[in-house]
Each structure stands twice: as C-alpha cells, then as structure tokens.
Amino acid sequence: MTMLQRLLFLSVVVLTSSCDVLRTEDVEGTRGRGAKAFDPYSSSASGAISLSLLQFNGCAILPNGEPVTRGSLTLPGYPDQCQNLNDGAPLGPPREPTARLQVTPGSLYFLREFTAMDAVTNVHTDFNDRRTPATWIRKQSRFKSLDWTGLTIGRDDWRTYGPGIFIRETYYENAAWMISDDDTLTIEVLDADGVSRVKEVYGRRDFLAENSVTGRTRVSWAIYGIARPESPGDTTLHQSDSYGPPLYHTGVKVSFANATNPFKSFRMPQLTGEGVIRVTWSHMPDEPFLFPVNFVPEQDRQATCYELDADGLATNKTVPCGFGLEQKVRFQKPSNGKYYMPGETVDFLVSLQDGDGHGLHPRDLLPSLNQYRGDMSNGVSYFNEGMLTVFRDTSSSESGYKVVGPLQDLKVVNGTFQLPYFAFPQTSEPKYFVEPGLLPYVAGYADAKPATRYAVGLPDTAKPGTYAVILKNHRSFMGERLNRMDPFFFQVGQEKATAYKEDIGNCQICHNGVNSLSNLHHGLSVDHVALCKTCHFDETVGHVSDLVHRLHMGSRKYDQSKADCRLCHLNRESTLRPSIIACNGCHLEAHGTQYFDLEFEEMQKTPNAYGNCAQACHAATPPTRHLLPAQ
Template sequence: MIRPFKTLALALSVLVLSSGCNLFDISDTEGTRGRGATAFDPYASSASGAISLSLMAFKGCAILPSGEPVTKGGLDLPQYPDECLFLNDGFPLPAATRPPTARLTVSPGQLYFLREFSVMDTVQNVHADYNDRRTPAAWARLQSDFKDLDWSGLTTGLDDWVLLEPGVFQRETLYENAAWMISNNDTFLLEVLDTDGNVRATETYLRTDFLSESSSAGRTRVSFNVSGLAPPLFPDDPVPRVAMTRESIDYVTSVKVSFANSTNPFKSFAMPQLTGEGVIRVTWSLLPGKPFHFPITFVPESDRPATCFEVGPDGLPTDVPTACGFGLNQTLKLARPQNGRFHQAGENIDFVVSLQDGDGHALHPRDSMPSFREFMGEDSNGLSYFNSYMLVNWRDGSATESGYKVVGPLQDLTVVNGSYTTPYFSFPNASEPAYYIHPAAAFRPGGHEHRPTTRYTVPLPADAKPGTYAILLKGHRNYLGERLNRLDPFFFQVGQETPTTYPGRIGNCQVCHNGANSLSNVHHGVSVDHVETCKVCHFDETVGHSSDFMHRIHINSRKYAQNKGDCTVCHLTRESALRPSLIACAGCHPGTHGNEYKYLEFQNLTSPPNIYGNCANACHLATPPTEHVLPPR
C-alpha cells in the first residue's frame, strides 16, 4: 500500500468558457462585487446573496472535500450504504468497508446554489491486463454505478503518459463520445427532504448551468489508468515494467461524472428551517431511476460554536472567540524592509499569514493553523490541506492544496520550457508551492498533530533582480456545504521603488471570464489580472504545463465558441505564439508526428532535447502553421 510521499499532481484546471457568454462584451469587470444580473463574488460570504453548495459522492457514499465519507446517521435511507470505503485508507484502497462518521452540515434558512455535483465509481487492480482496453470500457458500460446511462457511440480517446515523479510514469486511456457525455439538454433536480421524506425545497439545474465538465480539467472522465510504470523501451511497447522506486504497478478503472462552477448562481434555493438530519436528493434526468442521496445535518446559526477569533486593529487574530461565517479571505502582514522603502537582494522576507472568513473572523489563532488531524476531523473551521489520497483515489488534489510561493520579479515571469531551472526567483524552486503541511509530513509519526506556524521567512538571493515580487497564497475552505478555492498575490518591491508588472504576452481572459464566470470564481480562484502567475507552478509534466492543458481545455470545450485556430484571442504577442513544442501542440493536435518523437516524453527534462523543446528551431519558425491566426509582427 502506498502512503502519500509527494504531490502527484495532475494538470487540472477549469479555465473554460460559458456556452451563453457574449464573447466580446467585456463591460463587466473581473471580480465585480454584488448580486446583479451579471456579477457575483462567492468570497463575499453571506453578502454575496447565496452560498455555493458542493455535493460529492464516491461509490455511493457522500464525501467531504477531505475525502471522509458521510454517515446517514439515524435516517431511514435504505438506498444509502451503512458502510463505505474510505478514500484515506491508502492506495490501492483496501476492500474493507466500515461505518462512516463524518457529517455534511448546512445552514437552515440560508440561500444556497448548486456549484458542484461530482460522483464517482471505480475499481482498482481488477482490470490488470496492460494491453486490454476493451474490458475496462465494458465494466463502465455494463457494471459500474453508471451502467444505465446511454453509452452508445463510446470510443477510445486520448492515450496519455504523465510523469508522476522522476522515473515513475502513469499511462491513462480516456474513453470519449458516449451519448451521455455529449448530451446538452439534461437536467438535475435538487430536492431537500426532511426525516419523513417530505420535499421541503427544490430547484432544477440545467447541464448548461455548469461551466466545467471537461476531463482535461479533471472533471467528467471515463478512464483506464496504469501507474507506477517505468518508461517504455520503445513506442507502443506492450510490456509494462515496474518503476525502480515502486513495488508494483496499479490499475484503476473509473467513471467520474463532475459538473462544477455555476454559470447561474442566481438560481438559488432556501435551505429549509429544520434542525437535526435531512437529505439532499439529486435526480439526473439521464439516470431518472437512480437518484443520488447526500445526508445532511442542519446547524442553525445560533448553534455554531465560537471556534473562530476576532481580528485586532493590526489585522491579526486576537484571543477573543467568535462564531465562524462563510467565505474565505487571505491576508498577509509583511515586515518592513531594512531601509524602510524596498527590500534589498540578500534580505529576508518575513511575513505573517492570516486566513479569515468573509465576515472578517480569523479561522485560526494568531501564531498557528489547525493540525492535519483537525482538518480531517472537520475541526479546522473549514481550512483544508493537501491530501494525496484525494489525488490518487478521487483524481483531484486541487480541493485541498494550501500553501504559498514567493516569485519575482514580475517582468521575468516567463514560461519555462524543458528545464526545472526557472528564469526568475522562486521559493520553493519547484513546481509545487510550500505547503502549510506537506503531504508527506502529515502521515509521519506525530505529523497529524503538528500545528503549522503562521509566520514565514524566505531569503532573497544575493543577486535578486530589481522589480516587483509577489507572495502567492493558495487557500481552500469547506464550511457548511460551501467549498471555495482561491489564490491571492501580495506584492513587495526589491531593489527599487518603481513597480514592475507581468510580461503581458497572454491575456484577454476577461472576454468570456467575467461576472459569474470570472476566473476568480473557478478552480484555483486567481483573478484574470494575475493569470500570468499560473506559469510559476504549471511548468513541468508533474503538475501539468500551462501550454498543454490550457490548449487542451479550450480546444475540447463545446463551450468555447471561438475560432480555435485564432491564437490572437489569448496570445498578445507574436513571439508568445511562435514557440511550438510537442507538449504545446499536442493539446490541440494529439498524435502529431505519430511515434517519431515519442521517446522525448520520457527524457530527462533538464537535458535537451525533450518534450518541451522548441520545434521552431528545426522547422516551424520559418513556416508557422497557415491555419493559425497569429498576432501581427
């Protein structure tokens, strides 16, 4: 059984477009506050008008974003299991089930809207023939929890290799084009039931009410996954080989149905004024005979314990307890530079992190954050940490990936191609952020009880270049049914008082990503103004290269109505569109050149040539693809 040892992060992103957006109406700015017809901010707590509701289930059991299964308590609910598999028991999952104890809590009387519906069925190490792609597909169609969907038209799609860690690869075959996958007129009936089974609230959501469902974004996917592989000896090598650092190869077949990020958060419903237990029932029009059940516990506002803290005049927590509210706000106090104006190369950057709810209450004491045990036990006021099991079993680690990264200067934040050496300062100097609790440390002896500090020191290099630097805080919270992700930059000057800014080579995201569909409302929660910070993490195959998944998401999206050969929509400079590589081009053109350069996928990324190499050096600079619309010279 493999215990978490590092982030095995996949390229997950949800920068996709609404089917109903007016592509060239940019009058609504990113992050507009309020609850108007085209503006929404989920981080504004109760002031946003409605709270986003996340519903997740694994093999018939509702789960929390921590991965813990939800008990049905005292409900008479024969359709819901008495015992569940526990995602956090390891990978591969042991077959044993046991009664769950976690609770999915909601606030009675509060307006909610459905922001995410994600359900999954999977089997591990059952289909263990490396060369058989038919049997996993047959299980999905004939035996999985989703066997009653319309599977006509199913085809074998992308066959993708991903680097998990040095020398260890994962091969995943996706299945595509089934009738249910390409349906666009199905609906989801959400009902809130009391303990007697009476419907107390109801709302119907359209499939088009959700922004993200793409497998490229880690959402809806049917796949056969083989992990722990050594590189193949040649293209289409039929013999699987165990990586040197692994004991075995693992086989996972899964069907995941996931729709997220509401395009219509104004379609809300009032959670009934009840106490005790209840059920949220979701009936998918494509599975009318198999509704999904999510046991809930009603927690009135008056019963919320005083586990948060008042914030003092300095913006940091006091020791005065108070009840928590909804939302997530990340703040940061930066120590003054030695000369009082800007930091110098070689100085330390000292800062204190304060994570708060949308009403300005601190979610932790002044000097420490909750432990991993408290997070897993729902005793962290909703604050979430990275959980490797959610990545390998649920196929999504982004829900609990909290930490920070220091980068700069902004003008040097260019895309990294084929090297782990960044052309700018980065702490840590890796694709992953500095986690508040590292996933490996969480499972070491005593790691569950460790409470991370809120105070951090990052030394600047002696040759730090002048300009504006950024501390990027990445946070996640799950509270009373509300699941939020966000990323906030905090800036400071090094070597000069004059601010600098991003290179400005890509942009225009606000053309479609505005109002309810703004980037600050999806996935990591980064504003369109700071979209160029994506590259400081997404620059290798472990977490996904931005040029790969950004192309893949948009080219495969039915909701992206633009000419998909028009590079000028996102590329602001000609130079940024003229650095083709296998990883960049494959997002739109999988299988380009066949197996001719397949070996590059398995080369050391620090030694060119590799999959990120510049194909323009050989062929494409002189003759860029004629079907592409490029920015002018």
C-alpha cells in the same frame, strides 16, 4: 438581499453556449492584459451560498475525503459502510462512516458542484486489456444504466509521477451521455420523514465545467507507478524500481461544476436535526444520489473562529465562523523601511479568514492535519493524497505559498528546468503548510500545527522589481467549498513597481462576471493570469501551454476561431515557442512517433517534449493555417 446586492446581481451576464455575448460597459469588456473580476460568489456578503455535493462509491463524502454517515435515517440504497479515501490507495475495506455534512437552515444556496464517482482499485490489472475495464464501467459500475452508446477508447496519456515513474491513463470517450447537453439535475431537500421541502432544477448548461474536456468528468483506466515504454507499441509493463507494485484504478466520474447562474438558488428549509439532499439526474431518473445532512442553525454554531484586532490579527476571543475565505499576508518591514535588498530575508505572516472578518485559526498556528481530517479546522483544507489519486480531485489540495519575482521576468519555461526568475520553492508545487509524505516518517506529525510565520531568503543576485508571495488555500464550510489563490506584492531593490510582461491576455472577454477565473478551479483572478506559469511549468502538475490549449480547443463553449492565436497571444514572440506538448492540445500525434522518446525525457534534458520546436523549424516557417500577431 440588499438593494446594492440586487443591482450587482442584475449586472451579471450569464454564459450561454458562446462566450462572445458580453456587452459590458466597464473594464471587464476591454481587450489586453486583464481587468478586475466581479465575483458574485462572495459568500456571506452575496445573495446565496455555493453548495458542493460530492459522492464516492455510493456514499456522500466531505471535501476532506471522509464519508458521511446516514445517522439515524433509513435511506434505501445508501450504504451502511463506506470506503474512506483517507485510508490510502489501494482502497481499504468499507467501514462505518462518522462524518457529518452540515448546512444552514434559512440560508439561500445555489448548486455550484455535483460530483459523483464509482471506482475500484487493483481489480483490472492486465496492462494490455482495455476491454475488461470498459465492461466493468458499462455493466457493473454505479453508472451502468447510462446510455453508453458510441463509447470509444480515446487518448492514451502518459504523465510523469516522479523521476522515472509514470502514470498511464486510457480514457473512454464519446458515449451518448457524455455529449449530451440537455439533461438536468433536480435538487430536493427532504426532512427526516422523507418529505420534500424544497426543489430546484439545474440544466447541464448551467455549469461551466460540465463535460469531459475539463477533466472533471472522466471515464478512464489508469496505472500508477510504472516505467516508460521502450518503443512505440511496446506491450510490456515495465516496473519502476522506485515505486513498488503498480496501482490500478478504474473509474467513472460525473462532475458538473462552477455554476454560471447564481439567480437559480433555493432556501434551505427551516429545519433542525437530520435530513437529506436528493439529487436526481435525468439520465438516471430511478437512481437518485443521496446526501445525508444535518441542519445547524446559525445561532447554534460553536465559537471556533477568532475575533481580529485593529491590525487584522487574531485575538484570543472566539466567535462563530461565517462563510467564505479571505487570505491576508502581513510583511515585516525591510531594513531600510521601503524595500528589500538582494540577500535580505522576507519575513511574513499568513492569516486565513472567513468572509465576515473572523480568523480561521490562532495568530501563530494553523490547524493540524488531523484537525483537517476530523472536520475540526474551521474548513481550512490541506493536501489530500486520497482525494487526488483516487477521487481525481485537484480542487482540494496544495494549500501553501510560493515566492516569485520580479514580475517582469516571469516566463513560460520551454525545454529546461532552469527558471529565468527567482522562485521559492523552485519546484512546481508550492511550499505546503502540511508537507505530503511526512506522515509515515515523522512521529506526531499529523497532530503538529504549522506556523503562520515564514521567512524566505532572497539571493544576492535578486533582480530589482516587484515580487509576490502567492497564497493558495481551500476551505469547506457548511456545504460551501471555495478555492482561493491570491498574490501579495513587495518590492526588491527599488521603490518603483514593475508589471507582468504582456505576452498573453484577453481572458476577461469570456472570463468575467459569473465566469470569472476567480470562480474557477484555483480561484486566481484574471488580473494575475501570468502567475499560472509559475507552477504549471513541468510534467508534474502539467505544462501551462498543454493545459490551456487542450482545455479551450476541445471546449464546445469556446466558439472562437481555433486557428486565430491573436485572441489570447498579445505579441508574435509568445506564439513562436511551440512544442510537442503545446501542439498536441489540438493536433494529436502531429509527428506520429517520430519524437516518441522526447515525450519521456525529463525537463532537465533537452530537447524534450516541452522544448522549443521553433529553434529547429517553426520560427522560420510558422504554421500557415494559424493567424499570428503581427509583432
């Protein structure tokens, strides 16, 4: 590590149980719209590489859903056959795995994520029976030895899965192990003979996402593909005409993610060939989690990445890949050479690179879906239905782009699907590089390589201002798993730049340093937190007002006054748009079943659960127990 890197690391403030411990001298500590986030996880440019370890039903898996083989090692307790998440749901029979989890000997790593899940599909199929899934969870699952004392049935959550199609998920909560905060994870790297070469211990509080509030750790029983209940207390399962037989999912998922202490690193031993990473959780001391690995020295990496030319575009010369993920967009110049006009087409080229400035793909083409599934995409990741539905993972999907603007018009949508700004696509999801659902219908689609060049037509009515191409991508390489979401700006109708409307902010008070938003979930910088609303505006991906309130109000790390709206809301107007969904983040069933039907209405119909309750009641009489901005 260089002296500069050491100084940068010494400037990091590690999060404790309170976020109000930051005493920075730079702009990160200021209040308001936001600040440049310091990112200690810059891959090969940083002091250590982040390591993600994933396991499903006893088998290590790669982030692409493929199970990892034990190779020639004898590993008691590690299955000979594994279920493959890419076989689809319901889960198919186990088969011999072939994937390899590779790591780099001699490199410093730190544990960024440990996620293990045990799940069954289409086993517990009684719509009204919550006891049997709970019994399987406590008595038969991989996690049966945990302390399940105090387990209760929590919220019963209905979510839209498509037009007229819903998911019903019942959460089990409050077990003793769930609310623990002093348990540990012991990481050991073993050689092929089972000898421990390296050891490090992480506490639960070393991770930002370490309990069920974030949705990563979750114990639940879910039904996919059903119609809505007809009334409160309706005990009849209503089939959806457009889905087919429902999918039943019972699962226990334990996930500690987003490390807050990059100092706690370990050096991968100088080994070649096979080995094992063993994780021992203090709550399950006699049942360690095993992750077979292959040690691949840096000099032995194949030359599968590409050198870039002076313009940052991939050449034909191949080189070994490095860690990290960087995103670039190159715009074709507008007709007048300065800014695009309404009705003009925005033409741009996407380039994905590693942290060492190497192209992850040729100039004109991205990897195919089969290359991604076969771990031959240089780590570039795509939407994965199995990881999303069965593994409940939202960190390795939705790679694509969205074009939005102008920035000053970006607003939270309340009670309507009509966006008050330009967006392509208008759906909440981005324009995928690899479109979900096309595989069964388009011959050869899994082998087709998406283009890197895209064209989006602006409407004739496009308002002047600053617009953005938002890139959202994921990469997994040599144990490292990264998510990135970056905006790239261009002008429409005028040279003068415009900015986001300052409705919300202050995120950097807690989210800076190792806790930057850049290092969480999608990898979006705190500077551009306003862009969250351009995707999270409907029931498909979750409404931003629901997600943000529920996450922070339920977190034991967020110890600010939960009645003080002024910390995040910068003006009064932004607080006077309450809805059933927004308020339920804190006040579950605030109106009982009075507005039951509204929770199942589509966004195109108003009023609905996302509608503006202020129009009816709460603008004239704002909640008296909440502190709102003066104006």
